[in-house]
Amino acid sequence: MLNWDLLSNALVSGVLLGGLYCAVAVGVTIAFGMLDIVNIAHPAFIMMGAFIAYFFNANYGVDPLVACIVAAPFAYIGGRLMYRLYYLAFERHGEESLQGLAFFFGLLFIIEVGLLLIFGVDYRFVEARYIGPGINIGFVSIPWRMLLPLIVGLLMVGGVALFNAKTFTGRAILAVSQDPGALRLVGGNPVKIKEIAFGISIATAIIAGALLIIIQPVEPSIGRDFIGRVFAICVLGGMTSLPGTVIAAMLLGIAETLTTTYLGPSWSPAISFGILLLTLGVRPAGILGR
Amino acid sequence: MSLHSTGNPAISEKRARLSARTIVPLVGMAIAIAIVFFGLDWVGTDYGYLAAYTVLQYVVLATAWNILGGYAGYVNFASAAFFAVGVYTSVIVYKTVQLPLIATIPLAAVAAGLLGLAVGYLTLRLRGTFFSIATLALSVVMNTLVVNWAFVGGSRGVYVLRPQNIDYFGPYTRYLCIVMLIMAIISVLIARAVERSWLGRGLAALKDDEIAAECAGVPALRLKLAATAISGALMGAAGAPFPFFVTYVDPATAFSLSIAVNTIAMPLIGGTSTWIGPVIGAVLLGSLQQIATVTISSALNLLIVGVLMVIFITLAPNGIVGLVQKIRERRT
Amino acid sequence: MSAASVLSSRGVVKRFGGFTALTGIDFDLGPNERVGLIGPNGSGKSTFVNCVTGALPCDAGKIDFGGTDITDMAAWRRARLGLARSFQIPRPFRGLTVRRNIEVPLAFAAGMSDQREIERQAEEVLVRVGLAAKSRKAPRSLSQVELRKLELGRALAARPKVLIADEAMAGLSDSEVDEILVLLMQLNDSGIAIVLIEHIMRAVVRFSQRVIVLVAGAKIAEGTPQDVMSHPEVVRAYLGQ
Numbered sequence: 001m002l003n004w005d006l007l008s009n010a011l012v013s014g015v016l017l018g019g020l021y022c023a024v025a026v027g028v029t030i031a032f033g034m035l036d037i038v039n040i041a042h043p044a045f046i047m048m049g050a051f052i053a054y055f056f057n058a059n060y061g062v063d064p065l066v067a068c069i070v071a072a073p074f075a076y077i078g079g080r081l082m083y084r085l086y087y088l089a090f091e092r093h094g095e096e097s098l099q100g101l102a103f104f105f106g107l108l109f110i111i112e113v114g115l116l117l118i119f120g121v122d123y124r125f126v127e128a129r130y131i132g133p134g135i136n137i138g139f140v141s142i143p144w145r146m147l148l149p150l151i152v153g154l155l156m157v158g159g160v161a162l163f164n165a166k167t168f169t170g171r172a173i174l175a176v177s178q179d180p181g182a183l184r185l186v187g188g189n190p191v192k193i194k195e196i197a198f199g200i201s202i203a204t205a206i207i208a209g210a211l212l213i214i215i216q217p218v219e220p221s222i223g224r225d226f227i228g229r230v231f232a233i234c235v236l237g238g239m240t241s242l243p244g245t246v247i248a249a250m251l252l253g254i255a256e257t258l259t260t261t262y263l264g265p266s267w268s269p270a271i272s273f274g275i276l277l278l279t280l281g282v283r284p285a286g287i288l289g290r
Numbered sequence: 291m292s293l294h295s296t297g298n299p300a301i302s303e304k305r306a307r308l309s310a311r312t313i314v315p316l317v318g319m320a321i322a323i324a325i326v327f328f329g330l331d332w333v334g335t336d337y338g339y340l341a342a343y344t345v346l347q348y349v350v351l352a353t354a355w356n357i358l359g360g361y362a363g364y365v366n367f368a369s370a371a372f373f374a375v376g377v378y379t380s381v382i383v384y385k386t387v388q389l390p391l392i393a394t395i396p397l398a399a400v401a402a403g404l405l406g407l408a409v410g411y412l413t414l415r416l417r418g419t420f421f422s423i424a425t426l427a428l429s430v431v432m433n434t435l436v437v438n439w440a441f442v443g444g445s446r447g448v449y450v451l452r453p454q455n456i457d458y459f460g461p462y463t464r465y466l467c468i469v470m471l472i473m474a475i476i477s478v479l480i481a482r483a484v485e486r487s488w489l490g491r492g493l494a495a496l497k498d499d500e501i502a503a504e505c506a507g508v509p510a511l512r513l514k515l516a517a518t519a520i521s522g523a524l525m526g527a528a529g530a531p532f533p534f535f536v537t538y539v540d541p542a543t544a545f546s547l548s549i550a551v552n553t554i555a556m557p558l559i560g561g562t563s564t565w566i567g568p569v570i571g572a573v574l575l576g577s578l579q580q581i582a583t584v585t586i587s588s589a590l591n592l593l594i595v596g597v598l599m600v601i602f603i604t605l606a607p608n609g610i611v612g613l614v615q616k617i618r619e620r621r622t
Numbered sequence: 623m624s625a626a627s628v629l630s631s632r633g634v635v636k637r638f639g640g641f642t643a644l645t646g647i648d649f650d651l652g653p654n655e656r657v658g659l660i661g662p663n664g665s666g667k668s669t670f671v672n673c674v675t676g677a678l679p680c681d682a683g684k685i686d687f688g689g690t691d692i693t694d695m696a697a698w699r700r701a702r703l704g705l706a707r708s709f710q711i712p713r714p715f716r717g718l719t720v721r722r723n724i725e726v727p728l729a730f731a732a733g734m735s736d737q738r739e740i741e742r743q744a745e746e747v748l749v750r751v752g753l754a755a756k757s758r759k760a761p762r763s764l765s766q767v768e769l770r771k772l773e774l775g776r777a778l779a780a781r782p783k784v785l786i787a788d789e790a791m792a793g794l795s796d797s798e799v800d801e802i803l804v805l806l807m808q809l810n811d812s813g814i815a816i817v818l819i820e821h822i823m824r825a826v827v828r829f830s831q832r833v834i835v836l837v838a839g840a841k842i843a844e845g846t847p848q849d850v851m852s853h854p855e856v857v858r859a860y861l862g863q
């Protein structure tokens with residue numbers, strides 16, 4: 001017995017959730033997909049963004065999204081510094097595989113425990129006018145707190161795509177993603193390009209954090225649930241492709257809400273892993289890959 | 291490395307020195323263990339055994355992790371998942387056939403080894419980073435499975451009764467401690483054997499350059515699968531006594547963050563290139579944490595481990611063993 | 623396929639996305655033969671080597687090694703059959719000493735198990751390629767020509783029937799090129815068929831009994847060095863029109 005009401009609601013919320021997933025995964029597509037920097041700490045930076053939003057919202061009543069958009073340039077600078085350290089310590093020596101992974105794992109862990117020590121294990125949430133009301137179309141209801149992340153998430157991916165297409169730096173990022181040697185030939189510095197791109201990646205994570213805490217209450221350890229998700233999206237989307245990222249994010253969102261609807265919410269964390277393993281095992285090039 | 295002379299004086303002398311270098315720490319370890327045990331027996335409190343158990347458990351985990359991570363260069367983030375497979379195998383056995391612990395351990399090892407094979411088979415053919423990412427997600431999935439599995443307690447957890455005393459060994463905590471000690475010794479011996487065998491040579495080659503290793507006839511995928519299975523099996527074995535150690539198991543303790551982090555931090559801080567590195571890292575960090583939990587919170591404790599790990603991999607990528615070697619080289 | 627050849631390919635095709643790197647290569651190598659494979663940059667030489675040795679899968683065609691179809695065989699199995707290669711850019715095992723580098727193919731490709739015998743033969747290989755003095759050194763302490771010799775030593779230690787030397791002399795001085803050429807000749811004298819992929823024409827002409835020219839993923843000429851060098855298409859491809 002298929003309940004159309006339930007199904008269409010699930011599909012719509014899947015797409016809405018996919019909007020959030022676009023925002024959380026776009027940074028991974030840039031850093032890991034395009035530039036081969038395996039930043040497994042990305043979800044920790046998302047949590048950092050969520051708690052920045054919480055801090056300014058709870059203490060000063062600032063809109064969560066505004067707080068994180070203001071914080072994003074600082075995150076960009078922090079990201080550049082972090083990549084520089086990573087480059088000097090590991091990538092330069094070709095040691096990025098083992099030590100580099102452990103480095104990011106350490107960062108992930110330090111951020112998570114740091115947030116835990118500052119904010120504790122309680123779930124935190126933000127307040128804003130758009131959290132609560134929604135719009136109803138037929139028997140499908142769309143809450144604003146889900147619609148806003150969808151819009152912002154798509155804008156973020158669109159912004160990155162525009163940046164890559166229109167600016168010299170953006171085109172250089174695409175060039176580095178195809179061949180690090182080629183850029184050097186035309187006088188660009190791949191290390192500098194990667195540094196800028198990594199800064200952008202971290203900035204997107206902070207904004208994604210605001211979207212996350214708008215959608216649901218957060219506590220520091222839920223960041224771990226996003227590791228499987230962001231990499232599943234990146235791999236399924238074909239690593240370097242931004243349209244692929246959007247499609248994969250939507251697919252994952254729909255798959256998770258369907259699972260939640262029909263099997264219960266406790267199973268949904270396993271979905272991303274299933275998709276990740278299946279993609280790696282069957283079609284490592286992703287949906288849009290050759 | 292064989293002990294026989296080949297007639298070349300330089301080589302045979304080097305061999306003699308090498309073997310002395312490996313025998314001395316082994317003997318030293320045995321003496322240290324004996325002292326600790328007699329000391330614990332003399333103190334006669336449960337706390338001593340419990341602390342020693344935890345440290346020894348980390349020796350097993352760190353040594354196991356290093357067989358894949360240190361020798362082959364493949365980073366496994368799912369040590370907690372492999373450990374938990376051992377824990378829950380033990381829980382299942384306890385709730386069904388009630389085998390003795392000694393018989394449960396091999397079962398736990400097999401279960402975790404098979405998990406290693408399965409994940410490895412799907413992801414080890416790709417670049418190493420994909421394997422690592424898959425293992426990161428693996429912990430989440432295994433956690434989800436256990437949370438949804440009411441038979442093993444689900445998210446509420448399960449109580450395990452243990453006897454107060456056991457024949458020949460005295461208090462059960464002492465018995466657990468001896469079991470873990472034997473497992474620690476066996477894992478170190480296995481790691482040492484892997485390191486010196488053709489398996490270790492092949493892993494070392496593919497760690498440096500997988501394509502060149504394949505062209506030298508190294509069956510890279512098979513060796514990686516073997517290493518993943520051995521490593522996973524040892525982690526699973528380390529988990530088997532755990533339910534009897536804590537007497538109450540829930541997903542949060544079985545998949546604890548401290549296991550995931552310590553298992554990686556210990557070999558990296560001790561040094562990943564030889565079997566002794568993880569042992570040094572585990573004994574040092576494990577003991578420090580046992581002392582520190584009395585005075586500071588466990589979260590802060592873990593934060594210190596994380597920070598130490600990042601400092602070490604950034605500034606001393608070859609760990610404590612590498613630092614000692616460097617000092618030795620400078621002296622000569 | 624010709625019964626006399628130890629290594630042959632028929633119609634090997636390799637595509638990278640929309641770009642066809644090899645358009646269907648037929649290739650034969652006789653026992654103990656010395657063949658030069660030349661062509662401008664991007665002509666598909668290295669891709670061909672990668673397909674033959676198993677580093678890349680072919681999209682179409684067949685590869686045969688001493689009567690065994692190796693088209694879909696894993697690289698390590700090909701190495702064990704006796705197909706060895708050296709890399710264009712030396713790829714030593716950086717964490718292992720020079721001698722341990724040589725021991726890897728002895729233990730795996732050649733399938734030896736006695737450690738003492740492996741060590742003895744490794745030293746022998748090092749003497750043969752002129753690296754005996756560097757036995758216990760780390761690869762990073764080696765010069766460019768020494769790294770090339772290590773590459774050849776590692777290929778040699780696999781006890782191959784066929785050696786594919788991918789630009790074993792690129793970037794070396796004239797006297798160093800001669801050193802490597804002498805070494806390759808000695809290996810050939812001991813019964814190993816060799817495919818030499820090279821840019822340095824002088825070396826190819828001196829070394830090869832037969833030369834094959836690849837341009838844009840297709841074989842455009844084949845014959846004795848003298849014939850090939852005067853072939854109009856080769857002249858055009860090399861002098862660039």
